[in-house]
Amino acid sequence: MELKTKINAEDGKQDLVIIREFDLPLELLFKAFSEPELIEQWMGTKVLKLESKKHGSWEFETKDNKGNVAFKAGGTIHEFIPDQKITRTFEMANTPYGVQLEITDFEKLTDDTSKINMHVIYESPAQRDEVLKLPFAQGINWAHNRLEEIVSKLK
Amino acid sequence: MNLRRDVFQAIADPTRRAILLLVASQSLTAGAIAANFDTARPTVSKHLAILTECELLKQEQNGREIYYYINAKNMKQVADFIEPFRKMWDDRFNKLEDIMKAYKTKK
Numbered sequence: 139m140e141l142k143t144k145i146n147a148e149d150g151k152q153d154l155v156i157i158r159e160f161d162l163p164l165e166l167l168f169k170a171f172s173e174p175e176l177i178e179q180w181m182g183t184k185v186l187k188l189e190s191k192k193h194g195s196w197e198f199e200t201k202d203n204k205g206n207v208a209f210k211a212g213g214t215i216h217e218f219i220p221d222q223k224i225t226r227t228f229e230m231a232n233t234p235y236g237v238q239l240e241i242t243d244f245e246k247l248t249d250d251t252s253k254i255n256m257h258v259i260y261e262s263p264a265q266r267d268e269v270l271k272l273p274f275a276q277g278i279n280w281a282h283n284r285l286e287e288i289v290s291k292l293k
Numbered sequence: 294m295n296l297r298r299d300v301f302q303a304i305a306d307p308t309r310r311a312i313l314l315l316v317a318s319q320s321l322t323a324g325a326i327a328a329n330f331d332t333a334r335p336t337v338s339k340h341l342a343i344l345t346e347c348e349l350l351k352q353e354q355n356g357r358e359i360y361y362y363i364n365a366k367n368m369k370q371v372a373d374f375i376e377p378f379r380k381m382w383d384d385r386f387n388k389l390e391d392i393m394k395a396y397k398t399k400k
Contacts, residue, residue, distance in 0.1 A: 141379060141380065141383040142383060142386070142387075143379055143382045143383040143386055144379075145375060145378065145379045145382070147375060156382055158382070158383075158386050160386070160389070160390050160393075161390060161394070162390060162393050162394065162397075163397075166393045166396065166397055167389075167393065169393070169396075170389045170392065170393050176389075176392065176393070176396070179388070179392050180385055180386075180388040180389035180392050181385060182385075182388075270375060270378050
C-alpha cells in the first residue's frame with residue numbers, strides 16, 4: 139500500500155522535509171498538534187508540559203512496561219500561529235543526537251482536507267543520518283509496547 | 294559514501310521505482326521491462342543503466358539475452374535507511390487522522 143507520507147531527504151544535506159495530506163479540516167489538524175491530550179494519543183507519549191504559545195516550552199516522556207523512561211524529549215516553541223505555523227526546537231534527552239529545529243507549516247486544501255509540511259533541520263548531515271536510523275526503531279518499540287499492553291489485557 | 298548518494302538519486306525517479314518493483318518479482322530482459330512502460334525504449338535503457346551503475350540491479354547473461362535482476366543487498370540498504378522512518382511518521386499521522394475524525398463526530 140502506498141504510504142500517504144512523503145519524506146524528502148537529499149543525501150549530504152542536514153535537513154529533511156516530511157509532507158502529508160489529511161482528510162481533516164485545517165482547524166482539526168492544527169488542534170491535533172496543539173492540545174496535549176490529543177498529542178498523547180497519536181504520538182503514543184506522555185505530555186509532561188506543553189505551552190502552545192510563542193516562547194513556550196514543551197516536554198514529552200514515554201515509559202516502557204516496567205515504568206522505566208524509554209524516551210524523553212523537550213524544547214522550546216519559537217513561533218505559534220494558530221492554523222498556520224509551529225516552529226520549535228526538539229532535543230532527545232540523554233542522547234548524542236543534538237538539537238533539531240522543526241518548522242511545521244499547516245495549509246488548508248479544501249474545507250475537509252489539509253496538509254502539513256515539516257521542515258526539520260539538524261546540526262549536521264551526519265547527525266541527520268544518525269537520527270534517521272534511530273527513531274523508527276523506537277517508534278516500532280513503542281508500538282510494540284502498546285501492543286503488548288493490549289494483548290496482556292486480553293488474557 | 295558515494296554508493297548511497299547514487300542509490301538515493303536512483304530511487305528518486307518514479308519510473309525507476311516502478312522498474313525496481315517490476316524486476317523484484319522476476320528477472321526480465323530490457324525489452325520485457327520496456328514493454329511495461331509508455332516511455333521510449335532508449336529512456337528505459339537509460340534508467341536501467343543508472344540502476345545498474347548504482348548496483349540496485351544486476352545483469353546476467355543468459356544465452357543471447359541479458360536479464361536484469363534485483364540486487365537484494367543494496368535494496369535492503371535503501372529500505373533500512375529511510376523507509377522505516379517514513380513508516381513511523383505515516384503510522385502516527387494515520388492515527389492522528391483517525392483520532393481527529395472521531396473527535397469531529399463527537400463534537
